[in-house]
Amino acid sequence: MLCEFDYLAPRTMPELFDALAAGGPDARILAGGTDLLVNVRAGLVTPKCVIDIKKVSGLDGLSFDAKNGLAIGAAVTVNQLAEEPVVREKYGLLVACAESLASYQLRNRATVVGNIVNASPCADMAPALLCYDAQVVIASRQGSRTVPIREFFTGVKKTVLAQGEIVEKILVPLTHAGGSGAYEKLKRIKGHDLGIVGVALLKKDGLVRMAVSSAAPTPILVRDCKAGESADTLAQAALQAVKPIDDVRSSKEYREFMVQVYVKRLLERV
Amino acid sequence: MKITLTVNDQVYIRDAAPSKNLLHFLREDVGLTGTKEGCGAGECGACTVIMNGKSVNACLVLAPEADGAVIRTVEGEALNGELSPVQHKFMEHHAVQCGFCTPGMLMSIRDLLGRVPKPSVHQIKEAIEGNFCRCTGYQQIIEAVLDVTGQLTKDNKGELRHV
Numbered sequence: 001m002l003c004e005f006d007y008l009a010p011r012t013m014p015e016l017f018d019a020l021a022a023g024g025p026d027a028r029i030l031a032g033g034t035d036l037l038v039n040v041r042a043g044l045v046t047p048k049c050v051i052d053i054k055k056v057s058g059l060d061g062l063s064f065d066a067k068n069g070l071a072i073g074a075a076v077t078v079n080q081l082a083e084e085p086v087v088r089e090k091y092g093l094l095v096a097c098a099e100s101l102a103s104y105q106l107r108n109r110a111t112v113v114g115n116i117v118n119a120s121p122c123a124d125m126a127p128a129l130l131c132y133d134a135q136v137v138i139a140s141r142q143g144s145r146t147v148p149i150r151e152f153f154t155g156v157k158k159t160v161l162a163q164g165e166i167v168e169k170i171l172v173p174l175t176h177a178g179g180s181g182a183y184e185k186l187k188r189i190k191g192h193d194l195g196i197v198g199v200a201l202l203k204k205d206g207l208v209r210m211a212v213s214s215a216a217p218t219p220i221l222v223r224d225c226k227a228g229e230s231a232d233t234l235a236q237a238a239l240q241a242v243k244p245i246d247d248v249r250s251s252k253e254y255r256e257f258m259v260q261v262y263v264k265r266l267l268e269r270v
Numbered sequence: 271m272k273i274t275l276t277v278n279d280q281v282y283i284r285d286a287a288p289s290k291n292l293l294h295f296l297r298e299d300v301g302l303t304g305t306k307e308g309c310g311a312g313e314c315g316a317c318t319v320i321m322n323g324k325s326v327n328a329c330l331v332l333a334p335e336a337d338g339a340v341i342r343t344v345e346g347e348a349l350n351g352e353l354s355p356v357q358h359k360f361m362e363h364h365a366v367q368c369g370f371c372t373p374g375m376l377m378s379i380r381d382l383l384g385r386v387p388k389p390s391v392h393q394i395k396e397a398i399e400g401n402f403c404r405c406t407g408y409q410q411i412i413e414a415v416l417d418v419t420g421q422l423t424k425d426n427k428g429e430l431r432h433v
Contacts, residue, residue, distance in 0.1 A: 005289045007288035030332070033332065034312055034327075034330050037291065037329075050288075050332070052332075052334075104378070104396065105325040105400050106312050106327060191400075
């Protein structure tokens with residue numbers, strides 16, 4: 001590592017908040033480490049203290065109940081989610097997005113919550129969570145608040161999280177569970193890669209929900225559409241929602257074009 | 271800080287800086303240099319080891335996170351001087367060229383065979399998706415895995431074919 005830092009592994013939420021308060025802006029939360037340690041190595045962040053949340057009691061929980069749906073704790077890994085039978089049965093789109101994220105061994109460490117908190121426009125878990133109307137439970141020493149995921153991202157790598165706050169868990173309600181969903185992600189190679197553009201589509205009870213990654217400053221949710229609407233109308237709806245840029249991986253025009261192609265392909269798949 | 275690790279059934283207790291990653295800890299403090307560093311950023315898989323039963327990129331694990339963990343590295347493949355069945359098949363199928371990716375490949379394959387005893391070609395490809403072979407010898411690696419899981423047979427010309 002290029003910088004030296006202290007390592008803390010609190011066991012309880014109060015201990016975690018104490019560590020966060022003591023560390024201030026020089027402290028960084030460590031969950032899977034698959035973003036943080038890459039950024040440390042690149043010199044993009046230089047924490048004085050790293051706070052590992054994996055030993056905090058309660059944060060490793062992945063649970064489902066028939067009334068409230070799924071709860072994904074901050075330490076739950078992407079593979080843990082994707083391999084959970086109830087998730088595979090009721091939240092197929094979460095599994096599709098999870099399996100497109102990086103490589104198998106990386107998914108053994110990367111957490112679902114970390115993917116969201118990192119707030120990359122290309123976050124693979126975001127499109128599924130947007131389609132399912134997930135709720136983000138944010139905790140701090142003062143208490144907790146819940147924010148719908150579509151209001152959680154505020155810009156490239158920016159979220160509503162304030163100093164001293166952490167995402168404790170993500171709740172995925174049953175409203176759109178059980179629908180037929182799929183994710184298409186354009187990459188430079190067939191193996192693991194960052195997305196050039198990604199489209200998730202979820203169809204249930206005559207409703208079509210779509211979300212797009214890598215085509216705006218944040219992952220975005222498209223307006224609700226009806227299953228009866230034509231493929232062209234749905235593709236247009238997605239196109240109107242996105243605001244892609246030109247960058248090293250693709251041009252703006254190509255992203256706009258592929259968003260529409262993927263909407264049409266996904267409609268045939270679900 | 272003091273870190274206790276079980277690597278390939280042997281316990282190691284070492285002092286290390288908390289900001290040291292597991293890869294450097296294994297190579298520099300434990301002295302097991304079989305695990306390689308390629309990109310150091312979780313892309314190439316050269317540093318893949320098995321930690322508490324799951325394959326991980328050792329470059330993205332901090333040594334203190336691995337305190338108390340049970341680790342398997344490529345050095346744990348051979349037993350009493352005898353190569354493991356997968357290592358034998360790697361030799362037979364020329365699945366090793368420069369050899370730099372091999373330790374990580376072997377760990378990803380060990381993890382795969384623990385989950386899926388008879389993997390399909392697609393499953394093998396997915397399992398080594400996070401392991402780059404820059405000699406591009408993927409086909410030989412896939413064949414070695416097919417062979418070790420009894421999925422290759424010789425046709426009448428003596429050529430190996432997928433069952």
